[in-house]
Amino acid sequence: MKVLAAMSGGVDSAVAAARAAEAGHEVVGVHMALSKNRDQRRTGSRGCCTVEDASDARRAADRIGIPYYVWDLSDDFHDLVVEDFLSEYAAGRTPNPCVRCNERIKFASLMERATLLGFDAVCTGHYASIRTDGPAGTPSLHRSRNMAKDQSYVLAVMGPEAVGRSLFPLGEYETKDEVREEARKRGLGVSTKPDSYDICFVADGDTRGFLERNLGADPGEILDDSGAVIGTHRGTHGFTIGQRKGLGIQQPAADGAPRYVVDIDPSSRQVVVGAAELLSTRELIATDVVSFEPLSAGREVRAQIRAHGEATPARILEAPESSAAKPAHGPSLRVGLETPIRGVAPGQTLVLYDGDRVIAAATLERRA
């Protein structure tokens, strides 16, 4: 196959590209430039796609012996990921920009461009597995063998069609150390490069500061669950459902129990805080459903709502009528949870699993 290897300049994507080339594919390395104003150097684990990262990717491609290009996807990234991140926060929701980037950039813009240019598949350094031995015989997305690194949650939104045009060679590795060792053996200079954390376009790691710089201060009131005003804030975008720290409330709760953000209403600029019980929910409602196989009411599944969270036993209560991978709008997926979970925030991604196989992804709405 003709394969485009997305190369960030990190060790994972470099090893993935090397594996794809070794498997006999015709591989071309592509580094995505996602920002118009790129920093020259990276600082530790922060940020991404600096000029230094592009240079690391180029040298890895040289070592692997594949052609290398930089593709400018900065406009799409800004419009579809950064703007979405800001508008979601402005709407009192909690977005995951890495999910959006996979959904709209890596397995959309990049993949579409690659397809038009004659590529058969996109290869990335994600930790997930693709298997073709599933019930339908079509490619299915699974958790990686290395559960600590598993990224199937952030990939699920890509949908089944894109899975069929993807390669994730790292899904079979047991540990990150094996990946680093593989990089070292292949003489890839990035073998000791630190992993990336945080949101790549918030280079200093200060998400709240980033939001305030871009959305401006928009002061409002903090209420308790009885409706009494107990404080003020500089903007609802500084809060996320389930947040406990940094609320800036002077007087403690009557019962002395910790208080959490339980509701955010950007239209009235009000943030409501309350006891932990108010955060608990037994039911999830989600829209924009991307399904990998037919979903039917009553089906036993596991539900995960955070990238690094647990998947909890659940049952599908109501499923969208169409089993197509196209996003269905309206509250079309309802899932009941065996045990209540806390901190469900609108905008988060819900991923349903059957064992280690992804069966659907959707975006959480307000709680019922």
Added chain:
Amino acid sequence: MVSSASASASASDSDSSRAAAPDGAMSADGERRAYLDHAATSVLRPAAREAFVEASLVQGNPSSVHATGRRARAVLDDALELIAELLEVPRSWLIMTSGGTEADNLAIRAVATGAVAADSSRTAVAVAATDHPAVVATARSLQALTPSIEARLLPVDDQGILQADRAADALADGAVSVMSTALVNNETGALQDLAALAAIARAHGTLVHTDAVQGVGHVRRPSWDDIDLMSLSGHKIGAPVGVGVLVAKPDVPFGTTSTGGGQQRGVRSGTLDLALAAAFAAALQETVRDREQESRRIRALARRLRDGIRQIDSSARLTLSEESPQSGHIVHVVFPGAHSDSLLFLLDERGVDSSAGSACSAGVTQASPVLAAMGLSEEDARGALRLSLGWTSTDQDVDVLLQALPESLRRARAVGALFG
């Protein structure tokens, strides 16, 4: 010499020309590649390589007084005298540099600071809006000096030609110490009329600099009656990267921008590399000797490129009309609706080395300031392709491009439709 035979080979005699071309013309797996990016870097001439190797064996510092030093000095002098003779200037006018960028820096920064020190009313420089960043960015940097030196950008018309009346306006107050324009534009190949501009400059006591790195070998050298300074670059004429020349008349004032042992009129200190000077001289010799014949040959190849492109795509727009003054070695064309990064990728994959001709900063495509100055909208400037020819170019290169173009264009337009 093999190289001279190849350089003067006729268009039909492509095989002998190929035989002289270095290995780079073919990829490792024997695939024929078309190198159509001579404006970026041309191909090292065998004569330049031989001169380089020979001179690199010569020991000693040319400034030393002992026998070894004298021998080194003689080799350097041979090279400098040859360069001077080829350019028809006294040897004392030459200042060897590390390349075109350093030559441009000296011509703008050192001359502007030297001029204002000699005459405090010379508080500005004027450069073509389409000039290389080595000129434009240098001019702009002078505004940060104390006292500040103003950078005036001279507008061009839609064919990239400086507008004489606007240049006259810019020079009218007598504040401009040096006016600079590329002889041949590096993106489009537009050729300036330096005689006309010189007449304006002379009236205001303004010095004239031209960056001629793209012009040598393709167009007639401007008269020394019209210009005071000229920059040349080795790797554009088949010498190695890392050597260039600033030619400066003796009365040009230079401020101090670097200090050291005081070599080369104190303008550019540092020990000179005999090997690079010798290689430059050898490359320049062939370039100047073969100019008329080569220019005819390359223009014929460019015509085949243009005709072939028009046949493949009737909507293709040549940035310079065929009647406009131009060097002849650059074909700059806009394919409406095509995504130019993708076009480069697709052509590369099919064996063609070309360029979008636009400034590119770490992979993020910037709108070309040259095309913008010529009045092309950002939209129009998309889908730009620069094909540039040089001494190794053959009909076969044209064939490879014309064969690769239809499918590349089809796919680049499909990307353009999605990604604009």
